[in-house]
Amino acid sequence: MTEQSAxxxxxxxxxxxxxxxxxxxVAHRNLLFTVVYEMLGSAADAEDVLQExxxxxxxxxxxxxxxxxxxxxxxxTRQALTRLRTLRRRKESYVGPWLPEPLLTxxxxxxxxxxxDSVSMAMLLVLETLAPTERAVFVLREVFDLGYDEIAEAVDxxxxxxxxxxxxxxxxxxxxxxxETVSPDRARDALAAFRRAVETGDPRGLLDLIAPDVxxxxxxxxxxxxxxxxxxxxxxxxxxxxxxxxxxxxxxxxINGHPALLLHRGGELDTVIALRLDAxxxxxxxxxxxxxxxxxxxxxxxxxx
Numbered sequence: 001m002t003e004q005s006a007x008x009x010x011x012x013x014x015x016x017x018x019x020x021x022x023x024x025x026v027a028h029r030n031l032l033f034t035v036v037y038e039m040l041g042s043a044a045d046a047e048d049v050l051q052e053x054x055x056x057x058x059x060x061x062x063x064x065x066x067x068x069x070x071x072x073x074x075x076x077t078r079q080a081l082t083r084l085r086t087l088r089r090r091k092e093s094y095v096g097p098w099l100p101e102p103l104l105t106x107x108x109x110x111x112x113x114x115x116x117d118s119v120s121m122a123m124l125l126v127l128e129t130l131a132p133t134e135r136a137v138f139v140l141r142e143v144f145d146l147g148y149d150e151i152a153e154a155v156d157x158x159x160x161x162x163x164x165x166x167x168x169x170x171x172x173x174x175x176x177x178x179x180e181t182v183s184p185d186r187a188r189d190a191l192a193a194f195r196r197a198v199e200t201g202d203p204r205g206l207l208d209l210i211a212p213d214v215x216x217x218x219x220x221x222x223x224x225x226x227x228x229x230x231x232x233x234x235x236x237x238x239x240x241x242x243x244x245x246x247x248x249x250x251x252x253x254x255i256n257g258h259p260a261l262l263l264h265r266g267g268e269l270d271t272v273i274a275l276r277l278d279a280x281x282x283x284x285x286x287x288x289x290x291x292x293x294x295x296x297x298x299x300x301x302x303x304x305x
Contacts, residue, residue: 025053032050033047033302041124043301044101053076056075097219099125101296104299109257110254112257120274120276121256121258124256140154141162143305148166187277195261210281212234213233216230219286220289248263250262271289274288
């Protein structure tokens with residue numbers, strides 16, 4: 001294996017150099033990470049999958065590889081599917097609601113509307129409702145526009161079966177995803193109103209912004225205090241928000257390609273809050289408090305299609 005070096009996002013992986021296998025892996029690393037993250041919703045697990053992918057890739061005879069990008073995607077997808085099945089068992093014993101690991105993203109992620117939509121907290125939760133193979137097929141087809149033959153090799157299915165799976169997954173996601181693409185300006189306005197309500201300790205000012213059937217999910221992972229069940233309804237959500245108090249400092253950030261809020265308490269990051277907007281109203285609030293999921297917020301994570 002080649003010498004390890006640090007990447008700009010703080011993770012480790014093969015160092016760049018003249019070795020063709022290394023150069024190919026480094027060139028496609030951001031894409032591979034994005035594929036795995038969309039399949040798993042966990043950056044930590046995505047990094048593990050990339051390490052496993054590299055170990056397998058380093059042993060491949062490149063002379064037998066016609067399309068290196070496709071070959072890497074195939075290895076990565078198979079490793080991600082194995083990890084996804086393990087994660088599903090782990091989530092069954094998770095304390096309280098499970099939310100994806102939030103990532104601080106660069107402006108270029110938000111500028112790619114399709115990429116930002118695919119990695120949003122709302123979309124990742126929709127993808128959680130798919131079976132593992134359905135999720136892999138949907139991500140590879142709808143987000144990365146891979147051909148059915150290429151996907152078939154990655155998931156060990158026939159192209160005909162992949163077409164059926166893709167159709168089923170697309171219909172499933174369409175019925176559950178946000179009903180409209182919200183403009184960045186509209187999202188920022190909603191977030192600004194939400195921020196003012198939190199900072200003033202008067203969330204009742206949000207009544208015109210919050211949908212009557214809004215759902216708040218708080219992920220503490222059994223490590224920090226959080227609601228163990230979804231909080232449903234504007235009145236109940238506002239009661240929870242009132243308990244935040246004015247002891248937190250709030251600042252905006254780009255999380256998973258969308259405007260979000262970072263809540264700090266005592267100088268330490270306490271909570272990341274992302275919003276789901278439908279028809280101009282906040283229909284979902286996702287509050288990640290599990291400290292194990294907040295370790296990457298201090299640095300931007302590179303993503304690409």
